[in-house]
Amino acid sequence: MNLKKIVSLVSVALISILIVYGFVLIYQIFSGNTKFSEKEMYVYVPTGSDYEQVKKIIAPYVNNMDRFEMVASKASYSENIKPGRFLFKKDMNSYELVKALRFNDPVSLAFNNQERLENFAGRVGSQIEPDSLELLNTFKDTVFLKENGFTDENVLVMFIPNTYDIYWNISAEKFRDKMIKEYNKFWNKERTAKALAQGLTPIQATILASIVHKESVKKDERPRIAGVYLNRMKLEMPLQADPTVIFAIKKKSNDFDQVIKRVFYNDLFLNSPYNTYKNIGLPPGPIAMPDITALEAVLNPEKNNFIYFCASVDRFGYHEFAATLAEHNVNAKKYSDWIVSQGVKR
Structure with a gap:
């Protein structure tokens, strides 16, 4: 066999090997390499993690770690670890997995x-x-x-x-x-100006909004309730807000999981800066996180002459409003009688 023929055979053999290697490489890179049934899932890489820790984190979801490591090595991933939340999808290949681990998906x-x-x-x-x-x-x-x-x-x-x-x-x-x-x-200039028009700072407006928020789940009623509280503040009356008393009770007992449906007369004398029956003005902080509608209600209150209100018996979730104590006492007795008839204790 002459040298030319030998070289030709060797060349064919090398090409064949390269083709096989190429197919193997393509298979390792682009064939599916996950083993979870969900369509997609998130993996979390904590801050400071190294390559070995990442492999442990993703191991339960990767079918063949050798294939993943081969691609990760080629892509220099092991030297460029990123912490964060990363989206894995079903049937991702090794290349896609490495790529996914470089894209921090926000929460x-x-x-x-x-x-x-x-x-x-x-x-x-x-x-x-x-x-x-x-x-x-x-x-x-x-x-x-x-x-x-x-x-x-x-x-x-x-x-x-x-x-x-x-x-x-x-x-x-x-x-x-x-x-x-x-x-x-x-709290841009417009909202800050609206708060100032009510005699409030942004912090005070938010504290009042937290009370309005707790007083009513009916968003369309909140501007009216805000108007009542602002009327009381202008008259230097105590706000007399039951939700502040409930918060004070929970804070004193350090039990914020308890459900309090009714405030009793004796509760009104609880010694707490959050008790707006005993203290004039706003409590030192919010009694909850008010939503935007409660904040906007305080900034855009209904202008009315109401001073009093209590829960309505006829319109569940709403309140009955009054400009005089005599009117309020009628509404309050109606509600109190209804509460007793329902057997509500606390």
Whole structure:
């Protein structure tokens, strides 16, 4: 066999090997490499994770780790780990898995109706990487509070209920800083001027809105209730808001899970800065996180001459309003009799 023929055979053999290798490589890169039944799922890579830790995290969802590692090595992924939340889809190949681990998918973080800062921290901490304690400590940082005019008691007013796109691995400090930016954006010149027209600062307006929010679930009634409370404040009357008494009871017992449906006469004398039957003016902080409709109700209250109101027996969820104490006493007795007939104790 001459040299030319040998070279030709060797060349054919090498080409064949390269073709087979190419097919194997293509198979390793582009064939499906997941083993979960859902259409899609998220994996979470904590801040500071290294390549070995990432492999442990994704191992339950990857069918062949050798194929994944081969592609990850070619793509230099092991030297470029990113923390965050990453979307895996069913039947993704190794190339797509590596690509997915480079795209941090934001969380649509939503919150509303949180009663205390602790509840809020828990709600947020269940949706992003920092835990509730880390968030709480950040929110209560004394330097931050002083710089932004908040206190431990009222800092909950800073958080405007909404849905925000947040990266899962955002730090507690960066989350807090984003929230203060959103707060300042909400309290623009127009809204601040409206609050001032009612004799309120943005913080005071939010505290009052928290009471309005708790008083009525009927959004169309909230401007009227806000008008009543503002009337009382102008007359330097106590606000006499039952929701503040309920909050005071819960705060004193440190039991915010209890359900209180009725406020008794003796409760009105509870010694607490949140008891607006004993104290004139607003409590030192919000009794809940008011939603936007409650805030707008305080900024755009109904102008009326009502001073009193109580729950309506005839229109469930609404209230009966009165301009005089005599009118109110009639409404209040009707409601009290109904409560007794229903057997409501606490």
